[in-house]
């Protein structure tokens with residue numbers, strides 16, 4: 089049985105192909121302006137890797153903000169359900185998923201079988217999401233991929249007090265002009281996002297093991313800042329960023 | 345599709361338009377007829393006004409009309425231009441905008457001869473009514489109902505009761521005539537009758553599938569707010585109740601494939617009721633009950649029908665929004681049981697602080713005491729700028745998936 093999961097987020101588009109409950113290919117790219125083109129490209133990229141063609145796929149499920157644009161999907165499921173399924177597939181013991189996506193973050197409480205028991209999402213504000221980091225990287229003129237390692241050498245992380253992304257940006261700019269070190273500012277930014285996400289997740293009953301998903305999971309600075317709050321048992325799977333797509337493909341396996 | 349059950353519009357609905365039109369026409373014509381108009385808050389004691397032949401006008405009901413006709417953003421922005429903060433309740437700012445010349449769905453409201461403000465719903469109304477009293481240069485009466493955090497004491501009762509005496513005096517002074525207390529008891533009887541009918545109507549949704557949804561309740565609520573204490577109101581609800589009973593008999597319901605029953609907390613999102621009701625229906629979900637419309641019959645238990653005058657103080661103090669969070673949570677838990685709901689959606693309403701403030705705590709209490717999942721969505725009852733379609737849709741979708749799993 090061959091299935092595909094396509095996750096169209098605000099920043100990146102992801103695809104995973106599963107064969108009999110095994111991952112055979114994954115692909116990831118920026119979403120860009122044309123959502124339809126984005127998922128078509130990512131699907132063919134993943135199919136090429138797996139040396140398959142679309143008509144060999146038995147079931148396709150799409151997820152993420154752009155899920156409705158995937159007209160060839162047999163079903164469209166929200167990223168909440170897919171992230172829960174993905175986490176359950178990758179690490180069956182997981183009880184809480186914290187996902188930091190491009191424009192929203194969420195915490196999901198899982199049952200033993202990977203079903204969603206409850207979930208919370210960030211409010212309308214972008215603070216506490218990947219977008220917050222992007223805005224800050226631009227303000228700092230630092231490549232976002234470097235954020236993690238730079239923050240590791242911080243000596244005295246600054247405190248960002250603004251709750252709003254736009255105000256936090258001006259706060260950061262004024263810190264730059266005050267001569268605070270980049271590393272300390274970046275570490276402060278990571279703490280700020282971790283605090284935001286943690287207080288959101290605290291509205292749920294956070295049960296271990298906890299898995300962090302979404303592109304931000306690649307950022308060691310945010311991971312460490314979150315560990316300070318949640319303890320060391322925060323699982324980071326190598327597929328963290330693909331978790332939603334994998335969950336969609338896994339649900340497609342189960343629902344065929 | 346469940347072939348046994350079918351969806352049909354509620355017939356009684358057609359009478360509402362006529363009743364509301366006549367109500368407003370009468371109010372606009374009040375001066376010619378020598379009648380007085382009072383603006384009153386939605387939780388305010390209207391019966392003494394009706395007994396004095398005063399026409400009550402509800403800016404909050406007008407607010408709902410503004411929301412439903414999607415004029416909220418325009419009016420609120422106008423008020424912001426006048427200097428009012430964007431953090432204020434949008435009912436207040438929209439009303440202020442309308443009375444300063446910006447057009448609403450019926451132009452503007454009939455001008456008041458007096459203002460009656462009861463702070464049992466919030467403290468915003470006090471400042472709002474003070475502003476309007478200055479603007480229209482009319483007398484204002486403020487009925488202060490202390491918050492009943494855990495209980496309702498004899499002192500509170502006496503404190504509020506005395507203010508009712510002052511209210512009667514106020515009305516007598518403005519109208520230059522005496523209060524007819526027999527008439528007040530009669531109006532009280534009609535008011536209680538209407539509240540009982542309203543409760544019975546809401547209770548028809550304990551039947552599954554429900555003959556109507558909370559979205560219908562949001563619509564039919566208008567009369568219990570504006571015309572309670574009159575025969576018109578009683579007759580309308582009597583007919584509506586009969587229709588609901590017939591619908592149950594004839595297998596007519598709100599959502600023919602009703603699989604999941606959901607309770608709504610807080611005010612409706614007036615400009616999105618159609619969108620939301622379609623979203624839920626597509627997902628076989630019916631909003632069967634809500635804490636908002638039931639607030640207009642929830643103090644029935646404190647009313648002694650044979651002593652309406654003596655019941656005024658508890659009835660107007662012990663209302664849903666004027667009590668502590670634990671009491672509110674308990675009420676919701678009772679509703680979960682009564683209406684057999686599978687999930688709760690809480691509208692965290694940017695405008696309405698007293699309604700939205702304790703929601704996260706209530707959510708926790710519900711989570712601890714029941715297994716019912718609670719979704720919180722953020723919006724505003726009237727201001728479209730606070731509503732994000734994509735975000736809310738994906739939250740609702742995820743919540744429905746959770747219910748279905």
Ligand code: SF4
Pocket residue numbers: 404433434435436465466467468469611695696697698699
């Ligand atoms: S704050 Fe809430 S209770 Fe007060 S007027 Fe506004 S909507 Fe009504």
